Amino acid sequence: MAQADIVREFEEVLERLRGAHVAAFEGAKSEHELREQNARFVGPAGELTLLMKRMREVPGDKKRELGQRTNAVKSEIELRFTERLAALARALREAELSGPRLDPTLPGRAVRLGRLHPITQVTHQLLDVFASLGFDVADGPEVDLHEHNFDMLGFPPDHPATDMQDSFYISRDGAIDQRSLLRTHTSTIQVREMLKRKPPLAVVAPGAVYRRDDDATHSPMFFQIEGFVVDEGVTFAHLKGVLTRFLQALFGSDVAVRFRPSYFPFVEPGGEIDIHRNGRWMEVLGCGMIHPVVFENVGYDPERVSGFAFGMGVDRMAMLLYGIDNIKQLYENDVRLLTQF
């Protein structure tokens, strides 16, 4: 081919492409179309690409000039392509942003929530307060020896005080065996811990206890927390201090607390604590200085150590805190009720 022909062809193509790509790019309605059009010019088989491959056929004196003009067209195409690409992306984004709304009133995808039983929640709350005061947590069996439940706590055999604790005994070979029973209070753990350890002791013990009562305010199984401190120089004033602080942590720092004397065989002096709520005094726990007989029974010297003990019904606390009026509701495990707490 003549050199003049090739120069003419170059000039023709460059001239055509300078205008053609603008229309082609404008006509592209999607990124895909745009890229197709782009490939028509600068793709591996594009017109411009093919043209550039023929540069070596161009005579030497024209090479420089045609080279520059070809590159200028290529840059122009690239620039237009980029601009158009951005414009298309923007248009797409605009369309998405003005598209249909989601329905925010559809329900959330459910994550099921679990709940701890109110008794457990209160137990944890109570234990946390005592833990912050330096108490250990202890545990013991629910079926225990008569000895641990009564005798070592100073209940004399046949004493009318056992009227207060009508107990479930365990059957052995079809007969009643008075040596073991379902513990009637968590004070068994007091005895067990004292037999196992030496003072100083500061222990709380939660757990299920059992008494032969069944009405709106009594369940045959219920929960107690027992606590006790034994050391040299422990006094009734300490008992008052610890339990006042405890009740404030639970019921608020302005709760009115009343200590009044009461009787439990294993404490002396013994007492009960009322708090003032909803316009009246409500009993929340029993307490007292550990009876020297108990110390003697576990091998402590009552002349040297003293201590206080207290016990409270967790059910009662839960009922007070959550406004539950029938204790049975705590043990029915109605899921509609349990999921409220």
Added chain:
Amino acid sequence: MRASYKWLKELCLFEATPEQVAERLTSAGLEVEGQKRYGDLPGVVVAEVRAKRPHPSRDKLNLVTVFDGERESEVVCGAPNVPAAGKRVLFARSGARLPNGMVIGERNLGGVVSNGMICSEIELDTGAEADGIVVLADELSALPGTPVASALGLEDTVFEIGLTPNRPDCLGHLGLARELSAILSVPLRLPTATVPRALRPAKSSASPARPVVLFAAQASVGGEPLANAELEVRDGERCPRYATAVVEGVTVATSPFWLRYRLHVLGLRAINCVVDITNLVLLEYGYPTHAFDLQRVRGERIVVRTAREAESIETLDGLVRTLASDDLLICDAERPLAVAGVMGGLESGVHAETKRVLVECAYFDPRAVRRTSRRLGLHTDASHRFERGVDPRAVPGVLARVVSLICELAGGATAVHGFEIYPEAIKPREIRLRVERIERLLGASPPEGRAREILAALGCEVEGSGTATLLVRAPTWRPDLTREEDLIEEVARIWGYGEIPTDVPRVRASLHGAEPHTRFVRRLKERAAAVGLTEAVNLAFVSPRQLDQARAPQPAVRVANPLSEERSVLRTSLLPGLAANVLRAQRHQVSHVSVFELARVFRPTNELLPEERHKFALVLAGERASFLGDGALYDFYDAKGLLEAICTPLARRPLETFIDEQLAEQQPSLHPRRSARIRVGERVVGMLGELHPDVAEALELTGPVIYAELDVAELLAAGSAELAPQLRPVPRFPSSRRDLAVAVDEASEAGAVGAALREAGGALVEAVELFDLYRGGQLPSGKKSLAFRITYRDPEATLTDQRVDEAHGRVVKAAERLFSAALRA
């Protein structure tokens, strides 16, 4: 114990109002649980009967004209005992409101308009008599128009006191008055007993101890100076002190109004004056006494002995009681008259014709009375007090008080004799009180001298002075005072617990710390709630039937004295309780249940105590959480996922479920093909599965119910022994993933396939995850397709494609060889 404010005020000279008394008693440990006002009767006045005539049309009614101090009115009265003109009655004017809520207004009775009402005792709450109107005795009559409350002295407040069993002394007004005297620092005024003083020797007796004369009559009846009542106590242990007095020439009548009213407000029914007196003294001294008709005491002889085999007595309540040889009886020469300390016999009691009364006042062993009372199922005012311990030293005073009142009120009494058998004097207990111990125990002490004052006011004799040691003789009416600490409690109690300061002890650190078990139980519960399970707390009692239905392990620990058969054994599994919870939810149309429980189960052992193990169980039933109806029912894998989420972070070891051919036999509660054992680390910690359809049906549950039960101790032991998870470096080099789907027999376990692939891949395999399970389509039946994603990584270098291809090639080959698996693209 009911107590009358008015009576207390007679015994103790205080000014405090009923509210103040209640508050002070409560803060001294005698909890006033309730108060009721009596005599609040505005509009009810004394009226004089002026005339009466029959009702014109009604047979049983009268028209009575009464004068109420202001005007005469004619009212209709249906009572059978309308008195003659001149007598006085109690008249409720129109507008008066009676204690039973009735408001008096104009009424038309058989064509006669009646305005006002003549009242009976029961209408005014002054007594229990409902059959007739109150006709005032002449000596009580106040002027017409006098308000009834002041005319009869009705105003009173009755306290309901919740007494602790250690305070028998407060089962009488005197004891309560003594408390008030100590609390309020005011004097006590003891009741009087005027008894003739002349003494005569007693007749001989067969008792080992001879009776001594307490007091005897100054006069005699019919020349016989002493009643012939001989006394014999054959069981000095059960009866350490026994005294009687004989009163001759008694007229048994209705008691005077004040006595009847007093008994009424305190909850006792008036019977006749002699019985009423013994009841009054019961409420006054807290001391039960008994009155016999001496005419019916055969041989005029009293024998205190234990019952003979199959001996029986008809007690006052009309029941025939068969006695045991441990029961103490009061007998005459031939047969039992009373069950000692519990209840008198029907036959020997005082009645309207009684002329000669034998009064008994004794001290019985509290434990003996308690045993008898329990055995007979007979709890009486008397047994209640004897069981708790009356004051043995009060016997002569109480007897004298009864006798004195009989002389005063049962008109015509002419002769009194008293004897007793009391071989061994019961002495007050001596207790040393180191004054410094008060402060050591309480953390503070009352002002100097106050402790001594308190003890004295409570009836203690206090010797010694100064501040070192006091010798205290505790009164015998306070059996609860036995040691130094008891006295310190008395001081604290009367001084007031409110007076003791508050202080916080320094709790000394202990090496012991919380037990890992209790911490673990708490974390387990908290995690279970965190993954969406709700906690149940069920009673430990179940019925044998429930255990059978749930196919729970047997035998179970039996309660010897259950409240009912429904609650007669201790659970051996948490399934019965949780199943009941699901049933309850299903009955209330709750769409899903996901509940857990952590509690003990009990199994009998050969030891005294059963085996107790903490179990963690969960139950799932109904729809799994879904979005807009894409939900399905809970299945095995929901429970497995929850257990993994709960246990893995605690144990820091993976949880696996595996088939155990023995499971179906050992845990028949689960579906034999849809259940598995659970293993964590090396330990089998529990089981998981769908309930056996027969079990679900027996438990009345609908739909598949998924149940898992884990042993808490095993789970705790199965956990990683490392104190804390040890850091593994984050990979520095990239991984490469390849997917592989294999079609295997339905019976193949995905776990086994995955493990084999992993092994075949060698050291470069970091993870093999099952990501798809497919059945049907182009797969032949009996086959399933498992798709695994295998992650390859070299921790030390970037993997080349060639190394991954080699490893993956081995995996593919192994799959073909081991499972005859057809590879799927």
